[in-house]
Amino acid sequence: MLRFAPSPTGDMHIGNLRVAILNYLVAQQNNEQFLVRIEDTDVKRNIEGKDTEIMMLLEKFAVIHNSVFHQSEHLNLHQTLALRLLKEEKAFVCKCTDEELEADREEAKANRVAYRYSGRCQDLTQDDYVALKESGKPFVVRLKKPTSDIINHDVIKGDISTAPNEVDAFVILRTDGTPTYNFACACDDMLSNISFIIRGEDHLSNTPKQIHIKNVLGYENETKYAHLPIILNSDGKKMSKKDSASSLKWLFEEGFVPDAILNYLLLLGNAKVAPKEIFTLPEAIEWFDLTKISKSPAKFDMNKLRFINREHLKMMDDRQLSTLFGFADADIGKLAKLYLEEASTIKELETKILPIFRPKDFTGEWGEEMRVIADLIFDAPAFDEFDTFKTYIMKKSGFEGKKFFKPLRYLLTGAENGPETSDIYPLIKSYILEVAS
């Protein structure tokens, strides 16, 4: 069982999406189930509606899940498990105040050592828990440190060993009784029997904690891990909300299509086994090798994304492409593809296609000639072939060379430059009266 576990606390970005895609892809490759778990344990940060937004986005990328649930539904389970650890003395209640903990941190900082939990409450017992509960005083539950190194086998990074001190005695249940991220996450992974966890590198330091939790809960099945190198912006820093390109919403607005975004994300850090650069998700499932992903962070390259987007636009069905510009005509799709030689996104394509159908400006350098040609077209019979059309207009107008082609191009496309008019004509001839005006 594989899983994607987003929190509904903000807009989904390309890093999240990459994780989702890869989990789905590996599940497909291994014939395993793929689960979506909405991690909504931080009530304050949850944003209404983000969960459905995430699900819609996954659907848009054809990442199909077998089941989905909200982590908050498991509140009772998490509490029960935490209490069990308390009873077994694998965890302890901690009544340290914020001030005390803050002082500890200050001290660690002053001494230039890493902050670790002081151990002040670690000998508190089950009786203390009962007393604390009756008194109504605030307390949290912490998990005791492991007694030996935690080793996690990462299929990308290799074996990583973590000392007990690094794992530390961390909080698993908050003052309000809700589980912390690491605890809820590990419990649910255990409960769902997740066999392979693929996530971002920023979770690397959480992994020993989560392994430790599963260990003390007596979970014996082995879990494989893969921590993906993070995606950097052009400045070489971790991509964040500040980088517009990280936002899927922004990418869609800019005219990038899902297939291209997916293709790019899969290519990033992984050129090794790809038999070709342009591919679809079903194709990638055939040959993608997660273990071959590069270990170092990769910079986001807008130029490459643009190239890939162009290639996917070329592969799109003609009629379907035309619907993106408000048509339902394969010829318009073909027309758009002609313009792919100078545009890479739907947004850029729009700036080429829409002016063709808008009223033209007859006041420019070639205005006079355009008027003459437009009048001729208005009275002319319909021509199927560009050659016969061209010959007819040339003859009737008496224009030739630049004096003919420039105004003709401008009249038909509203632009000075562009693809061959001979290629454009057959695709717009059924709209010729609207176009040439």
Place this chain on the structure above:
RNA sequence: GACCCUUUCAUCUAGUGGCCAAGGAUAUUGCGUUUUCAUCGCAAAAACAGAGGUUCAAAUCCUUUAGGGGUCGCCA
């Protein structure tokens, strides 16, 4: 500061001791084609982070220095 990860052209990468005076793709530049701008074709420029080892032989193994990134919450 501590801990962990990482280091080949501008960018993504190929490369697992000899096939590498390092290959591909994108981007860039030049030439050719094109009654336009482009596309396309051809070509060019462009990298093993530094220093020490090991070896007949190192991009590849070891040591070390430097750089980059991540994480150090009752956030996820």
